Amino acid sequence: MIEQIPGLPAGALGFRASGQVTATDYSQVLVPDIEAAFAINRKLRLLYHVGPDFTGFDAGAMWEDAQLGFRHFSGWDRVALVTDVPWMRVTATAMGFAVPAELKLFHNAQFDEAMAWISEPRPVDDDGNK
Structure with missing residues (x-):
């Protein structure tokens, strides 16, 4: 499941992943919110929290994530990944150079x-300009 994290300023979005994350979670929650935000912002900041109750992504969710990232490849200002999931931390560290944004774990x-x-x-x- 994905839910939006409230309380962030304009131009910043936050999402919390818990349990099993599916393509439907992406298509019904994350993608519409991000697309709407990009419609009014040139650059966005993203906070993505993968908490202790996270069990995994299905293949469709991983595909949706990749598509979303490529669609707005140069539109990210900062990305904060909050997680203790070892494979996600290793992947983010290894691939962080390819993200055209300031990425912090x-x-x-x-x-x-x-x-x-x-x-x-x-x-x-x-x-x-900001």
Whole structure:
């Protein structure tokens, strides 16, 4: 199951994965929320929490995740992955160089730190844009 995490500022989305995550979870929750956010934001920040009750992704969910990432490949500003799942941490560490965003890993006990990091104000560039 995937549910949205409330309380993040504009331009940031958060999701919590628990139990078995399916393609339907992606198509009914995560994808519509992300597509709607990209319709009004050039860049997004993402907090993805995979908690201790997570049991896995089905193949369809993994495919949906890959498609979503490629569809908005350069649209991510920051991505915080909060998990203690060993294979996810290893994969994120190994593949982090391929993500065109600032990617940071947090343990479940650091959830509040991840929320704060995702919520930090964006720096203003030389043109006055965030």
